[in-house]
Amino acid sequence: MAEVGGGMRLAVTEIERLLNYTFRDPSLLEEALTHSSYAGHRSYERLEFVGDAVLGLAITSFFYLSDPTLEPRFLTELRIANASTEKLARVAVRHRLYRFLRRICRDLDQLVSKFTDLAMMEPEEDIVQMTYGGTTLEAPKVLADIVESIAAAVYFDCDSDLQLFWTVFRGILEPIITPEMMMEHPVMALYKLCQKHRKIVDISSSFDGSSNTVKVVVDGEVMGIGFSKQKNLARLHAARDALQRLSALQAADREEGDAGAEAEVGAKQKLNELCNKKHWMNPTYRIEQEQGPDHCKTFICSVQVKTEDKIFVISGDSKPKVRVAENSAAFKMLTEVLGDAIIPSCT
Template identity: 50%
Template sequence: MKSKSKSKRSKKSEEEEIDEEDYGIIVVHTDTPLLVDMDMRTAIPALEHLLGYNFHDQSLLIEALTHSSYTEAESYQRLEFVGDAVLGLALTNHIFLTYPTLDPGQLSSLRAANISTEKLARVAVRHNLYSYLRRNAPALDEKVREFSLAIRYDADEVPYDGTVKAPKVLADIVESIAAAVYVDCNFDLKVLWLVFRALLEPIVTLDTLQQQPVTMLFEYCQKHGRRVDIRHWKKGVKNIANVYVDGKMVGSGCSEQKEIAKLNAAKEALQKLLDSEPMSMDTDSQRFGGTQEEGAKQRLNELCSKNRWPKPFYKVEKEVGPAHEKLFMCSVQIGISNDIYVSSGDLKSRVKDAENSAASCLLNALLELNFA
């Protein structure tokens, strides 16, 4: 790493001292680090060098580096559409050949970990791709800057960190560049993978995936003979996930993204379990029958009547399986003051049971919020 000269300006904050080579943004000598658009004459050779690939049609790369806010030229949206699909297929081939014994569920998890918005956004930051993007979007610049700062200390091999929402534009750039290569090499998937694999490193492996908080939580509870249940509900635009072990809540997470809420809840639960081992799971304090689902609809109706809340509204969210073995998942929502509380239950063979499951989940959430 190059040595950094000291500035004679007033003392900067920690965020203002980031280095472009470390965190993938360009620092201009002002009081705030800014993301700067590069000229295409600089971008094309720089990216060809990064990829180790010379374009036959450089206009494809220019299009891949043009955001919709830059109205003077065609944006990357069509290429991003292709890139999303082709990267998924390339990763599918890779993990299928690398892990010949994995079942479809494990293969899907590995693929998802490698092409998630957050994973691709980290790739964009690591290789400074956003600085090459033609754009006219100051608000977007700020979001990218915040994400770059937030992940600056994270290890690259850790996927799905879940601590910050990744700007979609970063993943879009990676996908559009992938599509540009794919189209330029006459739709040769093998060539694309040979060119693009290095850019995506480190590839998430089965070993690193198994270190995820949710996976570790389930493995820990299975090993110790405990039952783990993760329940989701919504408050406005926020997703809330609660982790129950043997009926007792031991972790909670909140985020606009459902998966991030789940990850944060699993992290908290796992840490509590590890810190308090051996742990007593006393469920006697659970009111309304704890996580018991039988009669939950009636108890929720009684609670709403008691507090003069509107009646609960139930909805079938999902139906799976053949007609003779169909399973149902229901949601329930109620209004309290100006807020809407929504919760979904587990898959059940009868709609009535699915509604009871949803009601039970919502009752537990209300209990934790001291509404019940």
């Protein structure tokens, strides 16, 4: 049952003080603080169901309005982080909400007590990591249920006014996990990396009755797999696995790219030498495309070569400098258009 000396009237008063809000219908809060084990009274299960949805919508709306640049997948991750069982359970621990719950379940009391002891030892600065399971013990769902049930009680008492609800309820959810905090997390880092390189990432999950399996698929290929009883932890492990594999692939691509760049160095000079040797006009270059902001521009250049009876034109790859882009075009002219057979000096 609720903490000795408590009582439902005291519980309502304490939570109203915590929220700085007075309920018009205190029975909503009484229902929110009643566990199914407390016979003869309506439990919080219906309110908890609504509260889960309300918190998800309120959190998503908050970030949607705060930052118009956030993409849907980032909004999803922020909602998951701020409304996860692990995060809400720690809200309940921080504000000692379990003591107000009407229940008759000793096993539940012991489980909550054990988790509370572990959670109280967690450093506050690790809030993002805690969101995905910071202790060796999975957060008891009942703790998150209490927060969600109280959220629904506030929402209905506010006549379903989402803005007023957020004004009242946001305070107890602090600290809110922000995009800046999330960017350091493997799941967000994975999204950011794939967005940068224009890759399509998909994260899917399955549950076999005892463990969650999460797969990260990038451009149609499985890049990471994670397993855990906690879905969020499985996502974390899968994201880390994918980041490691993608990093290894990028390193290999860089080595290959470095080899190609080395081959392109001096291509303009070699093309000029060839044209002089063949008595052709000197090659002419032009910028075909210029993209990106001033601090991070890329260029694509083309080169034209006139022989005795033909005109050849080809564009190179996108490069960060005009000179390098011209070398890329010259290298392609030498190797793909004119051919190695007539350019012994380029081998």
